[in-house]
Amino acid sequence: MTIDREQRQWKNRPYVGLEDIESGTGQLLNDKTITTVKSTTFGFGADHVLYGRLRPYLNKVLLPDFEGHCSTELIPILPSHALDRTFLWYWLTSAPVVAAIDATCTGARMPRANLDRVLEQEIPLPPLEEQRRIVAVLDEAFAAIAVATANAEKNLANARELFSAAARMAFSNGLAETPFETLRVEQLARPHKGSMRTGPFGSQLLHGEFVDEGVAVLGIDNAVANEFRWGKQRFITEEKFQSLSRFLVHPGDVIITIMGTCGRCAIVPDDIPKAINSKHLFCISLEQGRCLPGYLHAYFLHAPDARAYLEERAQGSIMAGLNMGIIKEMPIRLPPLPTQKVIVEAINSTRSEADRLARVYTAKLQNLAALKQSLLHRAFAGELTATAPEVVAA
Incomplete structure (x- = not known):
């Protein structure tokens, strides 16, 4: 060639x-x-x-x-x-x-x-007619794999959409069946200074002050999946923390990304080590006798009223204009705690099933991709040919 x-x-x-x-x-x-x-x-x-x-x-x-x-x-x-x-x-x-x-x-x-x-690069080269026969075999197999892949991708998308629809329905049904009050997010915070905060800005925390171990610094990567996950490890010294202790996060705090990938939300886990939030996160410590962290998390991500409010004020689905003020003013339809718990449990149950289906279809997609490569390996190892291929430079 x-x-x-x-x-x-x-x-x-x-x-x-x-x-x-x-x-x-x-x-x-x-x-x-x-x-x-x-x-x-x-x-x-x-x-x-x-x-x-x-x-x-x-x-x-x-x-x-x-x-x-x-x-x-x-x-x-x-x-x-x-x-x-x-x-x-x-x-x-x-x-x-x-x-x-x-x-x-x-x-x-x-x-x-x-x-x-x-x-x-060396290419195994059987006679031209044999190449065409191998191509015909691969074409037929790849066409079948493409159909199976499309079906798996559709099923994966359906599983995710079914979860979103079920989450929206949980709010519609739960709020229709019990009385509720409408409060702003800022009214749900603990009644003390610093219960709502973003992290240190500018010279308060420089990139060069990060160290290999110490007090953790939470960022976008910890909330980007809409559940808390450990991502890149960032730490500050205990001495540095003393000047930034007002940014300490607590178990059950709700964190929302307001920079980079905006509008993602997670709950700080119970086993969180000592950590602060970065400037990329809005963090709220809730008055949990009034609002469950799981309820605010689910409401922010799935309640139709919340999505409409955020999209109207944040200029588009990427939430480019999301900030602390918008979040604080967001209205929350708040039922009694038992109803909040029922709604959260219903959403979590649906999420578990959707995640199970997603794992099934993701594994199927991975297996189909591996099957394609297995067929290609066999083709160029001479296992699909009746004539030993000649190896020539490409």
Whole structure:
């Protein structure tokens, strides 16, 4: 095979960029619109294979069925007459070849494959007719795997949506069946100074003051999954903590992200070691005789009234404008504690089942991906061929 390096400004041809190719599947994500770009590009036709050399671990390889032009991050490869184009595509997308090509990369920020070394890769090459027979076997198997994958992805999405719908319903039913009062979030906090807070700003805590062990500093990564998880470990010394003790978090505190990935929410666990919250988190210590942490957590994430309030005031679903003032003023429909507990238990029960289904379908997706790679391994190990393949340089 050879690399076709004809580079110029092409006109009246569809354009393909690296972002237009789906990782792993080689699906084209644009509609082949005729596009002229200012920079020079490579031309290609239906006899080429387009290989994404930038970050080759993304596994972006396209078999075009049209004439077009592409970004210079995509390399048009022209197979020899002895090499079936689709056979080459399967070989390039197999895990060992992806790893081998990725290992040739240079450049830390924008790693690109070394094309000379790509051409040095050895490819098992049975006769052309045998290549086509293997391609037919792989095509049939991959088509069946694609259907199974689509079904698993749909089931996974359905499991998540069913949980969201059930969580919304828990509030609708629970609040319809019992009286409730409407209070602002700030009215639910403990009646003492500092019960609502964000972390230290500016010179109060510098990045250079983090140490390997000591008092933990909680950040976005601890709440980004909408449940408390330990992420990157950050600590300050006990001496530094003495000046920042007003930011101490307590078991049962509710933390909400207000920077970066905004609008995520978690409950500080009972076994939390001594820790403070960073400036990226809003933290509230609740008056738990009035509002359960689990109820505020669930209400913030799932109650239709809460979502409508936040989206209206925070300019969009990414909560770009979320801040402490918006959260403090958010109205909460608050039933008696027994009803709060029932609502939380119903949501947690539904979440457990949804998580179980998600694990099942996620495992199925992983198994299907592994099956594809197993088939490719067998194909290029000569296990799908009746004729021993010749190993030649690509």
